[in-house]
Amino acid sequence: MGSSVRNGASFRDPSGFLFVRDGTLFRQVNQSYRPTFDLLEHSGLYAELVDDGLLIPHTLAAVPAAEPEAASLVLRPDPLSFISYPYEWSFSQLQDAALATLEIQQRALGRGLSLKDASAYNIQFLRGRPVLIDTLSFEVYREGDPWIAYRQFCQHFLAPLALMSRREIRLGQLLRLYIDGVPLDLAVRLLPWKARLNVGLLTHLYLHAASMRRYAGAEVRTAQGARRVTRTGFLGLIDNLRRTVAGLRWDPGRTAWAEYQTMHNYTPVALEAKRRLVVEYFEQARPSSLWDLGANTGAFSRLASERGIDTLSFDVDPSAVEANYRTVRASGEANLLPLLVDLTNPSPAQGWHHAERLSLRQRGPVDAVMALALVHHLAIGNNVPLPQVASFLADLGRWVIIEFVPKSDGQVKRLLAARDDIFSDYNVEGFERAFNGAFELRRREPIAESERTLYLWEKR
Amino acid sequence: MSWLPLLVGLAAPPAYLDPGSGSFLIQLVIAGALGAALAIRMSWSRIKGIFRRKESPPSDSEKHGE
Numbered sequence: 001m002g003s004s005v006r007n008g009a010s011f012r013d014p015s016g017f018l019f020v021r022d023g024t025l026f027r028q029v030n031q032s033y034r035p036t037f038d039l040l041e042h043s044g045l046y047a048e049l050v051d052d053g054l055l056i057p058h059t060l061a062a063v064p065a066a067e068p069e070a071a072s073l074v075l076r077p078d079p080l081s082f083i084s085y086p087y088e089w090s091f092s093q094l095q096d097a098a099l100a101t102l103e104i105q106q107r108a109l110g111r112g113l114s115l116k117d118a119s120a121y122n123i124q125f126l127r128g129r130p131v132l133i134d135t136l137s138f139e140v141y142r143e144g145d146p147w148i149a150y151r152q153f154c155q156h157f158l159a160p161l162a163l164m165s166r167r168e169i170r171l172g173q174l175l176r177l178y179i180d181g182v183p184l185d186l187a188v189r190l191l192p193w194k195a196r197l198n199v200g201l202l203t204h205l206y207l208h209a210a211s212m213r214r215y216a217g218a219e220v221r222t223a224q225g226a227r228r229v230t231r232t233g234f235l236g237l238i239d240n241l242r243r244t245v246a247g248l249r250w251d252p253g254r255t256a257w258a259e260y261q262t263m264h265n266y267t268p269v270a271l272e273a274k275r276r277l278v279v280e281y282f283e284q285a286r287p288s289s290l291w292d293l294g295a296n297t298g299a300f301s302r303l304a305s306e307r308g309i310d311t312l313s314f315d316v317d318p319s320a321v322e323a324n325y326r327t328v329r330a331s332g333e334a335n336l337l338p339l340l341v342d343l344t345n346p347s348p349a350q351g352w353h354h355a356e357r358l359s360l361r362q363r364g365p366v367d368a369v370m371a372l373a374l375v376h377h378l379a380i381g382n383n384v385p386l387p388q389v390a391s392f393l394a395d396l397g398r399w400v401i402i403e404f405v406p407k408s409d410g411q412v413k414r415l416l417a418a419r420d421d422i423f424s425d426y427n428v429e430g431f432e433r434a435f436n437g438a439f440e441l442r443r444r445e446p447i448a449e450s451e452r453t454l455y456l457w458e459k460r
Numbered sequence: 461m462s463w464l465p466l467l468v469g470l471a472a473p474p475a476y477l478d479p480g481s482g483s484f485l486i487q488l489v490i491a492g493a494l495g496a497a498l499a500i501r502m503s504w505s506r507i508k509g510i511f512r513r514k515e516s517p518p519s520d521s522e523k524h525g526e
Contacts, residue, residue, distance in 0.1 A: 211483070220484045232498065232499060236494030
């Protein structure tokens with residue numbers, strides 16, 4: 001048996017940690033946490049949460065612990081095919097993750113436990129729904145104690161949701177900058193004045209930020225003795241957070257990309273031809289996992305997910321990702337996860353030691369990558385030379401389904417409308433030359449009633 | 461409840477998260493009011509529930525609290 005490698009994001013909580021041994025993810029539970037872990041089982045909370053899809057299931061593993069001197073148990077959590085991060089979620093994904101966290105907290109309180117952290121990174125989307133992946137997030141609830149994770153919840157969930165809803169959707173990207181959530185003093189400076197009129201935002205963001213400023217570093221252990229948070233008060237706090245989060249709204253509106261779906265350059269015949277070709281390519285490559293890059297609202301991603309292919313649907317436009325997620329949620333789709341990613345600046349490796357949050361590339365590769373109506377945005381919109389587009393895609397997957405959009409196409413003409421055409425290699429020959437380096441051509445078909453060509457490449 | 465004895469004498473391990481003094485103290489201030497608000501809302505829905513039951517038998521979805 002090989003050696004174990006500790007997970008780079010799993011170091012803060014002394015209750016235990018994640019490690020990988022022979023390609024399998026395990027969770028060590030330390031002796032210090034064992035009584036609480038047992039209570040999670042015996043209280044019935046574990047079964048309740050797992051049954052309702054709110055907590056990742058695990059089994060006891062008979063492998064040696066990674067740090068035996070501290071260990072009490074080793075668990076094997078159900079594996080996840082992909083870890084996504086809050087800065088890759090749409091508004092409703094972050095909101096649903098927040099509501100799931102509060103739901104878990106409410107149920108935990110009903111069984112004598114409480115969440116000791118409320119990190120957005122502890123939530124993942126499994127079969128389309130948010131689920132808590134940190135089994136060691138619970139502590140014994142002691143009546144009188146305030147919620148230890150209150151600040152974390154407000155920073156990871158409420159502040160970014162309020163900013164996205166009340167100021168500007170793109171402020172969700174602050175989560176990428178601030179790894180422990182948006183600082184509340186920053187959030188209240190960015191929110192419009194009117195946000196104070198919402199009692200929940202006034203309480204949990206404005207007054208909370210003021211209290212943090214006023215009492216920074218103040219001794220609380222003694223002050224706590226006299227006044228305490230009753231059980232009813234605690235439940236009231238959680239309930240009010242839930243109402244505040246649920247009351248926030250964001251509607252995608254008609255931004256450029258969400259509209260693209262209906263106004264792009266396809267005739268019905270061309271669209272049907274493209275759909276048929278994509279399916280044929282799936283049948284040839286038989287991928288079990290696929291990343292659809294530039295997926296828009298996921299129409300072509302669904303051709304894969306409906307065939308049981310584990311599919312991620314990336315787009316740069318928050319409206320498209322939001323619309324995609326709402327479809328996933330409404331129809332209970334299990335194999336499709338929409339995510340917000342700018343391919344010209346994909347999620348980096350970050351956090352402590354550059355190892356807490358993985359880059360997009362580190363979370364690959366997959367069996368197949370699909371890039372429909374994308375190449376012109378990378379090559380012309382972002383000036384990426386075609387050989388570099390090819391090597392980027394070669395890093396991500398074995399098979400590449402890619403559509404070439406020539407300069408004569410209306411969409412490319414729009415990109416070139418106001419700038420000099422410096423892209424002398426941007427043509428079918430240049431495209432094929434670029435991909436021939438790293439790939440072997442498997443299929444090449446013109447898309448009927450269009451000037452575009454659909455390729456299937458396999459990595460050499 | 462059979463698991464209750466487990467709670468007795470269970471020393472809580474020290475918290476790893478810094479709750480922040482301000483975040484701790486504001487909860488002492490707001491929790492009373494939020495708890496009262498929740499209690500009022502719950503009793504109000506209970507009162508409404510009594511009248512609703514008198515008017516008509518609850519549907520299946522009401523029985524499940526949806």
